[in-house]
Structure formats: structure tokens, C-alpha cells
Amino acid sequence: MGCPGASGPGPRVWVLRLLLGLAAWRGGAGGRSPVCGCCPGPARNGSSVASYCRAHPALELRGRCCVGPEPGAIVGLDLGNCSLTLLCAGFPDASAAVVISLPLALECPGGSMAWDRITTHSDSRTCQGQRNPCNSSGELAWLCPENSLCSPDGPGLVQCLCAGSYHGYKCLREGTFPMLLFYGILGAVTTTLSLLAWGTQRRKAKAS
Incomplete structure (x- = not known):
């Protein structure tokens, strides 16, 4: 139970929550990326992704992902035995991967011309070697x-x-990019929106 007359979190609290949520989302790359857990279970032992990851000591399997030592570096992604018809959320985190295994229902991202080698198996499709x-x-x-x-x-x-x-x-x-003008306008817009939100919350609190 809250205190009588409480109007909920103020604008500052909402801004803080938004910033914390953005930081958590940006920190979700690598083994914590949503794409690494969009299918249940770990990467398949016999998959191209697992073989590639185990062949390079600096890499590590985390969920469906093969990740590098750099934060957020997804080198491989194994979704081969998943019943997906669309690429799952967080796939842009793996946009730099060098080997990706997908269900047969999905084509290699970017098309066949975007990869050095595409191999079709009984239940999956492997895309290897992104072309620049x-x-x-x-x-x-x-x-x-x-x-x-x-x-x-x-x-x-x-x-x-x-x-x-x-x-x-x-x-x-x-x-030189006009940084002062850019941030000045951004600050003015942010301040105006915050004041409008604060005024709205105040009116709701008085009316309740």
C-alpha cells in the first residue's frame, strides 16, 4: 500500500529507469545477448559453430553463441535445430559472426552473395565467412x-x-560539427519535456 495521495514516480525516476534499462540492454551483448538464449539448450556438439569455437582456444560457447574475448563479440551462432521461421530478437548482436547455423526455413542473412560458403544439411543451413x-x-x-x-x-x-x-x-x-548547438538544442528539448511531464504529474496529484 502506498501513502495516500501519492502520485507515483516523478519524471526524474522515470528518466533514471530509462537510462538503467538502456545500459542493461547495451550490456546484454556477448553471452548475455537475447539471441544466445532464443532457443532452449546449448549449441549442438556436432554443429559447425561448436567445432569452430572449440578449434579456437580464445573462444567460448555460451548458450547458442560462440563468443570472443572482447565484450559483446559474438563469433558464431547455432540455431540449426530450432523451429524458427524468423530471426529472433537480438540477432543484430550477432551481425559480425563468421559462422551461423540456421533452420532450413531461413536463408542466410544478406543472401548467398554475402557469404563465402553456404552448406545445407538435413535439418539446418550453415553460413560461413562473411564477405566484406x-x-x-x-x-x-x-x-x-x-x-x-x-x-x-x-x-x-x-x-x-x-x-x-x-x-x-x-x-x-x-x-567542425556544431557540438555546442547540437547539445544545446538537445538539452532544451529534454528540459522542456521533463517540465511538461512534471507539470502533468502535479496536476494529477492535486486532482486525486
Whole structure:
């Protein structure tokens, strides 16, 4: 039972909860990522993922994932014997994996051109060796705008990062990014929303 007239957590508490939740989500990569537990049980002993992981002493099997020593580094993912028709939540955490085992119902992320080798088994499909779209030609070739650099962003995906002092839409602006203006506007918007939420809570408390 709460105290009579209590109006629930204030805006500061909600902001703190949001920040803590975001931190917990960002810290969920690696063996704690949702994708490592989206299917019950550990990785299969005879799977390509387990074999790859055991062949490299620096790697470790955690749930369905083979993880590296760097925080959040998912090197392999074994979902081969799972009855999935869609990639489960948290799959972007494994976007840099070098070996992935999937049910036959699922194609390799990014398509066949995004992997060096795709092997089909009786109940699973194994995707091995991600190709770098930034260094490819033909179907996977990707051209970034001038003044930007291509960076891999998952199977068959890239992101274009502005080079040097360029920034803005298609990296057309040159010079220092206006940090003071950006954070000033962000701070003003955050303060305004917090005040509106606080005022709303106050009115609800007085009305109850």
C-alpha cells in the first residue's frame, strides 16, 4: 500500500529507469545477448559453430553463441535445430559472426552473395565467412558518397561514415560539427519535456 495521495514516480525516476534499462540492454551483448538464449539448450556438439569455437582456444560457447574475448563479440551462432521461421530478437548482436547455423526455413542473412560458403544439411543451413561488401564487386558492390568511407554493418550491409572533417547529409558539409548547438538544442528539448511531464504529474496529484 502506498501513502495516500501519492502520485507515483516523478519524471526524474522515470528518466533514471530509462537510462538503467538502456545500459542493461547495451550490456546484454556477448553471452548475455537475447539471441544466445532464443532457443532452449546449448549449441549442438556436432554443429559447425561448436567445432569452430572449440578449434579456437580464445573462444567460448555460451548458450547458442560462440563468443570472443572482447565484450559483446559474438563469433558464431547455432540455431540449426530450432523451429524458427524468423530471426529472433537480438540477432543484430550477432551481425559480425563468421559462422551461423540456421533452420532450413531461413536463408542466410544478406543472401548467398554475402557469404563465402553456404552448406545445407538435413535439418539446418550453415553460413560461413562473411564477405566484406565494401571490398566486393558485382551484386554486393556498394558506392558511398564522396567524402565518406564504407564500413561493413552486418551480412550484405554497409554504413557510410563521413571522412575527416566532413559531416551532415551525404557528408557534404566540411568543418567542425556544431557540438555546442547540437547539445544545446538537445538539452532544451529534454528540459522542456521533463517540465511538461512534471507539470502533468502535479496536476494529477492535486486532482486525486
